[in-house]
Every structure is written in structure tokens, then in C-alpha cells.
Amino acid sequence: MNSISPNLNIMIKASEKASKILIRDFGEVEKLQVSLKGPNNFVTNADRKVEDIIIKELEKSKKNFSILTEESGFIEKEDKENYWIIDPIDGTTNFLNGVPHFCISIALLVDNEIIAGVIYDPIKDEIFYAEKNGGAYLNNKSIRVSKKGLINQCLYGVNFRKNLPQDFIVRNTGSAALDLAYVSSGRFDGSLQKNVNLWDVAAGIILVKEAGGIVDNFELNKFDKISIKASNERINGDLNKKISIF
DSSP, X not given: OOXXXXXXXXXXXXXXXXXXXXXXXXXXXXXXXXXXXXXXXXXXXXXXXXXXXXXXXXXXXXXXXXXXETTTEEEOOSEEEEEEEEEEEESHHHHHTTOSOOEEEEEEEETTEEEEEEEEETTTTEEEEEETTXXXXXXXXXXXXXXXXXXXXXXXXXXXXXTSOTXXXXXXXXXXXXXXXXXXXXXXXXXXXXXXXXXXXXXXXXXXXXXXXXXXXXXXXXXXXXXXXXXXXXXXXXXXXXXXXX
16 A cells, blocks of 8 residues: 555545445345335444444544534534544445445545545445545555546536536436545546535545546535535536536
8 A cells, every 4th residue: 555644544444344334234235125114224223333433443543533424413522623524325325225336435624624535435345545645546546537628528427417518428326425536536527516415525525636636615614515516627617617506
């Protein structure tokens, strides 16, 4: 593995440890699909189990940092300015229906800036990670955003379709975090997300930036109803002219 900070190292280890539970539970969800009751309660428990493991692991590194999670909201500790941002299962609906496209997302915010992020897809065993001024990586290999330059020939990961140009090629995958990870690795050329939460996109933001892409600025002290636009550098200007709904 390339040289990484102790903080990023503990984030990677936390996601790997929690993923074992997620893989096991995903197998159970697939069985529950055939039951009348359905897997809803089971998934809520899976979320909480994964979150607990991640928090315990991260607190080994920075016990005083506050925590923002999807399940528990903002957990205030001694250090209110610096905090971990955790989404135990991003792509819950996919998970719920036995669709193998979801991930664990962990980010670290220090002094109102995201300085490290990890997105781990346990089913495909793909771990995307990045930290400030350290580059972006997929399974220890350096990654970069795509080099495509014509916006109507690009592929976008989105969570909506209304008001987008008809000639845009889009995919709604059900995971904002993985959409951004895919932008960072050049699989997608851009990502457009409306009304998402900070834990959905925090890790993906630094991945895109460190992979040479651009993410539109927004307030990091806002936890929900966030809209973001991320893309490679070449299409950013044209995208901003064409997409006026943000």
C-alpha cells in the first residue's frame, strides 16, 4: 500500500472490518426477499451493526472527534469542529432488494474541510480512498478522472432525470457515494445529485478532487438537502452553462 496517514489507515481498517458483517447480512437479505415480512427491519439492524463497528474502530484513533452518521445523527464529543462522517450502507434500497451495488462510506472533516475519505464496495471488493494532497486510489492503484470533453458524449451518475438535457447519457445506480467514486476512477465522467445528505457524498468529494476532478462548492455545515455537481475538468465549464438547476 502507498504511504497513507494513520487516520486514513484506521478508516480503511474500519470499513474492512465492518464489511464482513455487511457481506454476511447481504446473504441473509437475499433469503428474506422471498418472505412475506420482507427484510426492512433486518436492514435497519444491519445499518446499526455496521455503524457500531465503524465508530468503535475510529474511536481507537481519535476518541474526542464528534461523529455524524446516517443512523444516529450528530454525536457531539469534546471536539465539535472535527468529526467523522459515516454512512454504514449507502445504497440501502439496493441492499434491501438483494441488488449488489452498495457501499460503506467514511470521511474525516477537519477545520471545515474534508481531508480524507474511504468508499468500500464489499461485494466487488473495491476500496476507493483519498486524502488531501495524497492522490486518489482504487485497491492501491492510483486513479484519475476521465478525459472526455464533449458533455453529450459523457456518462453521468445521477439521482434524478427531470430537467436534464434529453441527450445526456445517465445512470441512476442508487448510490451517490459509488457514483462519485466512479467519477474519481473515470468510469463516470460526471455526477449530478440533488437533495442528498452529507454522509452520502462526503468521502466522494475528496476522491473526485484528488483524482483531478472538480466538485462545486457548497456549505459543509449543512447536513441535508445538498445538491452537488462533480465532473472531470474538461467538461466542467460546459456543464455549468448547460445545467442551471443547481
